[in-house]
Amino acid sequence: MLQEPTLYTVKGMAILDNDGNRILAKYYDKKVFPTVKEQKAFEKNLFNKTHRANAEIIMLDGLTCVYRSNVDLFFYVMGSSYENELILMSVLNCLYDSVSQILRKNVEKRVVLENLDIVMLALDEICDGGIILEADSGNVVQRVALRADDIPLGEQTVAQVLQTAKEQLKWSLLK
Amino acid sequence: MGFKRDKKEEEDGGGNPFQNVEKTTVLQEARTFNDTPVNPRKCTNILTKILYLLNQGEVLGTMEATEAFFAMTKLFQSRDVVLRRMVYLGIKELAGVAEDVIIVTSSLTKDMTGREDMYRAAAIRALCSITDASMLQAIERYMKQAIVDRHAAVSSAALVSSLHLTRVAGDVVKRWVNEAQEAINSDSVMVQYHALGVLYHIRKSDRLAVTKLVAKLTRMSLKSPYAVCMLIRIAVRLVEDDEVSSDSQLFEFIESCLRHKSEMVIYEAAHAIVNMKRTTARELNQAVSVLQLFCSSSKPTLRFAAVRTLNKVAMSHPAAVTACNLDLENLITDANRSVATLAITTLLKTGAESSVDRLMKQISSFVSEISDEFKIVVVRAIRSLCLKFPRKHSVLMNFLSAMLRDEGGLEYKASIADTIITIIEENSEAKETVLFFYNTMLWYKNAFHTSASSLKIVNTPV
Numbered sequence: 001m002l003q004e005p006t007l008y009t010v011k012g013m014a015i016l017d018n019d020g021n022r023i024l025a026k027y028y029d030k031k032v033f034p035t036v037k038e039q040k041a042f043e044k045n046l047f048n049k050t051h052r053a054n055a056e057i058i059m060l061d062g063l064t065c066v067y068r069s070n071v072d073l074f075f076y077v078m079g080s081s082y083e084n085e086l087i088l089m090s091v092l093n094c095l096y097d098s099v100s101q102i103l104r105k106n107v108e109k110r111v112v113l114e115n116l117d118i119v120m121l122a123l124d125e126i127c128d129g130g131i132i133l134e135a136d137s138g139n140v141v142q143r144v145a146l147r148a149d150d151i152p153l154g155e156q157t158v159a160q161v162l163q164t165a166k167e168q169l170k171w172s173l174l175k
Numbered sequence: 176m177g178f179k180r181d182k183k184e185e186e187d188g189g190g191n192p193f194q195n196v197e198k199t200t201v202l203q204e205a206r207t208f209n210d211t212p213v214n215p216r217k218c219t220n221i222l223t224k225i226l227y228l229l230n231q232g233e234v235l236g237t238m239e240a241t242e243a244f245f246a247m248t249k250l251f252q253s254r255d256v257v258l259r260r261m262v263y264l265g266i267k268e269l270a271g272v273a274e275d276v277i278i279v280t281s282s283l284t285k286d287m288t289g290r291e292d293m294y295r296a297a298a299i300r301a302l303c304s305i306t307d308a309s310m311l312q313a314i315e316r317y318m319k320q321a322i323v324d325r326h327a328a329v330s331s332a333a334l335v336s337s338l339h340l341t342r343v344a345g346d347v348v349k350r351w352v353n354e355a356q357e358a359i360n361s362d363s364v365m366v367q368y369h370a371l372g373v374l375y376h377i378r379k380s381d382r383l384a385v386t387k388l389v390a391k392l393t394r395m396s397l398k399s400p401y402a403v404c405m406l407i408r409i410a411v412r413l414v415e416d417d418e419v420s421s422d423s424q425l426f427e428f429i430e431s432c433l434r435h436k437s438e439m440v441i442y443e444a445a446h447a448i449v450n451m452k453r454t455t456a457r458e459l460n461q462a463v464s465v466l467q468l469f470c471s472s473s474k475p476t477l478r479f480a481a482v483r484t485l486n487k488v489a490m491s492h493p494a495a496v497t498a499c500n501l502d503l504e505n506l507i508t509d510a511n512r513s514v515a516t517l518a519i520t521t522l523l524k525t526g527a528e529s530s531v532d533r534l535m536k537q538i539s540s541f542v543s544e545i546s547d548e549f550k551i552v553v554v555r556a557i558r559s560l561c562l563k564f565p566r567k568h569s570v571l572m573n574f575l576s577a578m579l580r581d582e583g584g585l586e587y588k589a590s591i592a593d594t595i596i597t598i599i600e601e602n603s604e605a606k607e608t609v610l611f612f613y614n615t616m617l618w619y620k621n622a623f624h625t626s627a628s629s630l631k632i633v634n635t636p637v
Contacts, residue, residue, distance in 0.1 A: 003408065005405055005408035005409045005412060006376075007335070007338060007405070022230075022231065024227075025230065026230075036232030040232070053511070053544075055475055055510055055511035055512070055513070055514075056476055056479075057475055057476045057479045057511065057513065058513060058546065059513060059546060059548045059549065060546055060548065062548075066476060084404060084442060084443050084446070084480075085442075085476050085479060085480040085483075086439040086442050086476060086477065087401065089474075089476045110191075113191055114192070116193070116227060117222075117223040117257060117261055120230075120261075120264060121260050121261070121264065124267075124297075128300060128332075128335050128336075129335075129339055131338065131372070132368075132401065133332075134328075134331070135364075135365070135401070139328070143293075143296070143297075143328055
């Protein structure tokens with residue numbers, strides 16, 4: 001019953017689409033779902049139990065899972081059933097808010113996939129091997145190196161806008 | 176219909192640029208990494224595809240991984256920030272599979288000590304993922320510096336990495352205790368938390384050292400709620416281990432956390448007090464009233480945490496929970512079925528005999544929606560209820576029989592069977608209903624083959 005005090009808090013994080021398929025997922029404890037097959041089976045089960053009820057928290061397979069969804073995306077953070085649920089929730093909020101800021105509030109599957117590199121970097125900034133590395137979405141976004149041309153037009157200088165336009169033209173010709 | 180599906184697939188395909196990515200093709204593409212000058216956009220894209228495939232569960236052989244890893248090292252030529260960061264991710268992902276990964280040590284050491292702040296923290300974490308005990312000495316000096324760096328990201332990265340490194344080299348980290356001690360005074364919420372984690376890890380086998388650490392930290396009032404939660408857990412451990420003279424100062428600290436401004440800390444403290452052996456009735460009441468407040472929160476997670484803890488208190492101190500009965504009543508129709516289940520089972524433990532029928536009816540309306548974990552919670556509640564109110568056995572047995580016929584895992588079914596056995600053994604009146612159950616159990620036995628408990632039930636003399 002008495003848990004060893006440790007920084008290893010998060011068992012896993014996942015972003016699923018609206019069919020319950022994995023977009024990105026990370027598991028940090030080798031003892032929990034050692035194979036990808038088990039992980040995906042768990043994700044399917046989790047999705048089936050959560051996609052209709054927007055209830056924010058569920059216990060499944062001995063894990064406490066907190067979740068949030070938007071349009072066609074589902075965000076999950078998993079921890080042990082002894083973990084403080086509010087700590088897990090703070091990680092989930094950070095994950096969601098970071099992704100939301102990276103995608104400029106267009107939290108949907110297509111946009112996630114278009115920015116998958118930055119979303120991967122964000123996941124890596126939030127949790128390192130099961131330890132919560134950062135729980136403030138502002139800090140996470142600052143650390144994931146958003147590209148200059150991703151800054152909204154209003155905040156760019158004229159030179160940057162021209163440069164971006166040139167780049168985009170070049171790429172549209174190359175495609 | 177067919178047309179619709181085609182269209183949907185088409186849309187999905189168009190929306191997912193990674194849908195048709197194949198391992199062999201991507202690894203071919205990775206040869207582009209050798210080109211000079213490096214095209215950052217193109218290479219980032221290829222690297223993203225590789226990492227995506229790995230994340231989807233694709234397995235690379237040692238040869239493939241090593242080849243990809245070496246191609247990736249060429250990308251260090253580019254100064255593009257996103258690309259460099261993706262290379263770090265790639266290093267971490269492939270570190271376990273590829274051979275000779277230590278080849279990037281000098282590049283990473285350069286980045287970790289360099290001037291580009293966007294690189295440093297992430298470089299430390301990548302470096303430590305390829306470091307083994309023999310190499311640790313070479314980077315020790317830089318790690319010490321990084322722990323006390325004024326950038327929170329760098330300091331956190333170094334602290335967290337040093338904790339991971341205890342797996343490959345348990346002792347080296349002990350030499351960094353002074354730096355960790357300095358980091359605990361940081362203004363950053365996370366650095367403080369990570370520093371405490373490292374300090375506790377270094378000292379946990381030395382009880383006196385832990386006592387001193389806790390005494391010092393409880394006095395300096397930590398800024399980070401995460402660190403305070405951790406400190407509460409350490410304090411609980413000290414109090415629980417010490418059976419002779421319980422240190423009242425430690426308990427006072429935990430109690431004072433009930434008035435913390437962060438909900439996370441308040442809940443941690445309440446949860447700790449409820450679960451401690453030495454808690455007196457008065458102290459318990461304080462914790463329970465905090466949990467009672469959380470029951471009416473607008474956040475489902477807070478309600479869940481509160482009612483889950485109250486459910487536990489109801490087992491050991493049902494009287495303490497009766498004060499919350501009104502709040503629990505409000506939760507029995509909660510949209511979160513786990514919250515509703517916990518509220519109902521708590522009420523069953525603390526309420527009067529007259530409310531049993533009503534509560535059982537409420538719970539049967541959604542029992543099929545909840546997970547096995549919670550069905551077991553329900554079964555356990557019914558067991559204690561039957562022992563408490565023997566006259567209610569027919570309502571409860573009916574409910575159990577319905578549950579037994581529903582879908583569910585073996586563990587869940589076994590818990591029902593065990594409960595039925597207990598009821599039969601404890602209650603002579605219930606024996607009459609057993610014949611009816613005998614049939615159910617036979618059906619169950621045939622449907623699920625034999626499990627230990629179902630056999631036991633079938634053999635119970637009727």
